Amino acid sequence: MKKTLICTSLATVLLLGAIATVNAAGLPAAPPSGELGAIVINPYKNSPLTAVVNLHNKEISDVTVTVHGKGKNGVPISYPVGPQTLLRHDGVPIFGLYANHRNNITLNFNLDGKKITEEHQIVTGGIESKYLDHRNHYAIPAVNVTKVDRKFADRLYLVNSNSSTAHGSDLNWVGPKPPPKSTADILAAQKAMGAIPFDAAPLNIIVDTEGEIRWWLNQDATYEGHDIDLNKRGIMMGINETQDGMFTFVQGQRYGFFDLMGRIDDYRLPRGYADATHAMWPMENGNFLVRASKQNYYNQWEDTYVHTVRDHILEVDARGNLLDVWDLNKILDPYRESLLVGLDMGAVCLNIDADAAGMTIGAAELDAPYGDIPGVGPGRNWAHVNSISHDPSDDSIILSLRHQGNVKIGRDKDVKWIIAPREGWNNELAKKLLTPVDSKGKKIKCNDKGKCEGDFDFTYTQHTTWLSPKGTITSLDNGDGRWNDQPVMPTDKWTRFVEYKVDEENMTVEQLWEYGKERGWEWYSPVTSNAEYRADRDTMFGFGGSIDMFDPSTPTIGRINEIDYKTKEVMVEIDVMTLKPLDGHYRSVIVTPKTLFGK
Structure with missing residues (x-):
């Protein structure tokens, strides 16, 4: 030896x-x-x-x-x-x-x-965060372990986060602004531009169940925040494991792959497309689905050219060739406004403005300036796709549209089904709405805004609507704008993990499982986050990436949970803090070294 x-x-x-x-x-x-x-x-x-x-x-x-x-x-x-x-x-x-x-x-x-x-x-030496400013509470993320069942002691969790930086002003050209007093003030503060200001320094770590950081990705590996380099700006998101032991990511004008040793390969988005954020999904055929936007898009409804926002899905191969495109402006209805008027303007994904918390905008204001703001029509943030999943059984894609609902779309670009409240859908799309039923197949009565009398609730501003290994649909139901409205008291909001069973033949949906409603406000994540069923230990794994996000006195909590599927007992609960208040984490991924290195 x-x-x-x-x-x-x-x-x-x-x-x-x-x-x-x-x-x-x-x-x-x-x-x-x-x-x-x-x-x-x-x-x-x-x-x-x-x-x-x-x-x-x-x-x-x-x-x-x-x-x-x-x-x-x-x-x-x-x-x-x-x-x-x-x-x-x-x-x-x-x-x-x-x-x-x-x-x-x-x-x-x-x-x-x-x-x-x-x-x-x-x-080893220390690890260094290169984007610190006067708002920092921590130089590296603080990790607090609440509970870990001994059977889960070997778990490792990759936390995909970011740290806001003052350097973003060289893209935005926006100085200090007074707190908004009305929805008109909110719109006046927005700029008629695309998603380039959607920019923050990446912060990616792996934590173990003792709260120790066991991996750190150098922030400058994909990002340059001190100089204007648009090819290395954006927010690093869309991390999913590939078949060959690497991970996907999107960031602004690029997408790519990295492994845990730090090898990185990336590509410029195909010509004519921009602003890749939120989602990249590895397909079984070796290709990849990327969520992006379209440059110089002709908005036929308003007879103008626009830069769209989060409403195109691209299929690319491993060499970066564009193979197919889903244009959601043509597939869905970009003028459906039902949920948009119920959104909290304080947080629309990682565009966070604590001064606007609890404010909403009216229907008359949804056709305000083009840009990365909630609104209707191509050129505004009407869809906000934040997750993609692929169903290989019929070569369809399953999308979470934060501002519309959950949708399955075929390779032929036809909508197969929609999980969302009935309000606001046009006649053709209304035919694709799934009917809620109970475990015996009996219809559950719901009003047009989605409030139901039985054991069922729709998702609102949800994230990660994914196809599970069981063939069910899992989702992180953030819960903002629930029933297309804001509650009188913000503390009445809740977030949950939820699982649905879809019957495509009968066009019904049954709610099989949920967790989180009973935790109430202290578990509420207004934006980001993820949930998925884990067959290896029969748990629902999830991450609430924006707990306490509106508290300006403390960093935001990213809460890792694994919930026993049968008993709903909490098996793992670990809190990872952001470096600054009013920041938000994005997602978490379970990392299994034996599958990543064993090939």
């Missing part, structure tokens, strides 16, 4: 170099690490809590890595490393290191028919 200490300090490098061989240039060569090559920390310069053990031209197999937990209760991270992963990195990936710590690592592998075990130590 061999032991090696690897340290990032310059003194250690020079000391080791003094006793090592020299390369052709006469410089010290990196010393070997046991039977293999040197250990390189942060090999792609983007993930400082990772390392790679170079293969040193050796062929190894049956590889496993264990990063031991810190202290008595630390969480060990152990995973196999498959042959494709070894080839990808020309070495053994080490994932899950602690920052500012002497990490203990165990490697097991076969070499020349022998089983080898090696113990190594890797010393």
Whole structure:
């Protein structure tokens, strides 16, 4: 058994170099690490809590890595490393290191028919947030663990967040403004432009069940907030695992892929399209669905050219070629206003204005200036698609439209069904509305705004309406504008995880499961967030990304939960704080190293 200490300090490098061989240039060569090559920390310069053990031209197999937990209760991270992963990195990936710590690592592998075990130590430095200002409460996210059932102790959660920055003013050209006193003031404060001001520094971490940060993505890997570079602006969103162990992302004018070691490949959006935000979905055929907008779109209803907002779905292949487009302005009704007039203008996704909290706009104001504001018609934020899911059984897409409802659309661009209240749909689309029923198939009576007499409720301003492994539909029902209105008291709002069963033959929908209504205001997330069924442990996993978002005195809470599907007992509850008040997290993803590195 061999032991090696690897340290990032310059003194250690020079000391080791003094006793090592020299390369052709006469410089010290990196010393070997046991039977293999040197250990390189942060090999792609983007993930400082990772390392790679170079293969040193050796062929190894049956590889496993264990990063031991810190202290008595630390969480060990152990995973196999498959042959494709070894080839990808020309070495053994080490994932899950602690920052500012002497990490203990165990490697097991076969070499020349022998089983080898090696113990190594890797010393890491700190992690740094590069976008701090006077509003910061924390330099790195604070994590508070409320409950973790012992069966879930090995869980790892990637939190996709962001940090607002004063640098956005070089895009917006907007200075301080007085608090709005009316809806007219809200509209006056908006600019007639697209979604370019939708911009914040990315903040992506992985936390373990002890509340320790075990991975950090360098913010400048995809973002440039100190200079005007539109290709590296936006908000990093749409993180989903791909078939080959990477993750998708969208950010402004680009979309791409990254892995946990920090390798990043990205593409410019196809010509004619812009502003990729919220959603990117890997399809079973190896292609990807990206939510974007259209440049220079002819608005036939108002006889003008506009830049649309969050209303196009693109299918692209792995080389960035555009294969198909869903133009929702033609497929749905961009002038349906029923929910828009009930929205809280204080928070429309991550466009947050605490001074406008609780205010709404009237129907007469929905055709106000073009731009990234709630309104009707192409060129305004009438749809706000925030999630995409693909149903391979009939090659259809399932969309969450925050400002309209949940919709399934075929490859032929025909609407298959809609889950939403009846109010406001035109005659043709009204035929696609699903009828709520109970467990016995009996119709549940609901009014046009969606308030129902039985055990059923529609979603309002929802996120992540996804097809589950069971064939059901899961969604994070944020609950703003519930029943197309605002309550008298804001504390009467609630958020929930919900699951539906759709019968496409009979055009009915049954509510199978819900959680969160009983938690009330303290669990309410007005924007962002996600929910999904996890078959591996029979839980509903979700993330409330904007709890307490309107409190200017404290950072916003991002609450990770796993709820036992059968008993509805809370198995995991972990709070991750934003760095500043009035910021919001986006989503969370469960990370399983054995599936990511085992290929």
